[in-house]
Amino acid sequence: MALLPILEFPDPRLRTKAAQVEPAQVTTPGFQRLVDDMFETMYEAPGIGLAATQVDQHLRFMVIDTSEDKSAPMVFINPEIVQSQGGRVYQEGCLSVPGIYADVTRADTIVVRFLDREGRQQELAADGLLATCIQHEMDHLEGKLFVDYLSPLKREMVRKKLAKARRHAA
Numbered sequence: 001m002a003l004l005p006i007l008e009f010p011d012p013r014l015r016t017k018a019a020q021v022e023p024a025q026v027t028t029p030g031f032q033r034l035v036d037d038m039f040e041t042m043y044e045a046p047g048i049g050l051a052a053t054q055v056d057q058h059l060r061f062m063v064i065d066t067s068e069d070k071s072a073p074m075v076f077i078n079p080e081i082v083q084s085q086g087g088r089v090y091q092e093g094c095l096s097v098p099g100i101y102a103d104v105t106r107a108d109t110i111v112v113r114f115l116d117r118e119g120r121q122q123e124l125a126a127d128g129l130l131a132t133c134i135q136h137e138m139d140h141l142e143g144k145l146f147v148d149y150l151s152p153l154k155r156e157m158v159r160k161k162l163a164k165a166r167r168h169a170a
Helices: 029-044 128-141 152-169
Strands: 049-051 061-064 074-085 088-094 097-106 109-115 121-127
Touching (some): 029 049, 029 061, 061 128, 074 128, 097 152, 109 128
Antiparallel strands (some): 049 061, 074 109, 109 121
């Protein structure tokens, strides 16, 4: 396995809309290796979700593990929300927007349809943190970031804060 570089806001590649994964592609060694690399990258960061777009792979899939002990890895390929209810404000962060957190309102409960790591059709009802994480990662597959829910002024402040942090790190 290998750690993959994570794209950071405002990298324009984060705005790319991901393409569907062909079902025959799911079980290939190259795709399975990419899934393993994404889990390793997400756990090392550390994070609880990582969309392929964030590692410059523009395919519609993501890896998620919201457990505290890394015991519940989940792969969502070609995810589609088929039902959503309620609304909940949750303070979100993102591996592509390091060190920034903001309140975002999302559906509280969702039903998502997807292919799992073996290419089997699945449907999952999720709520709370898992539902928020799925919606957050699905936004990445559409080229959208959680900072897009902020006002233009706040989004510009985030961009400047990250640019300043990069200058100090260099």
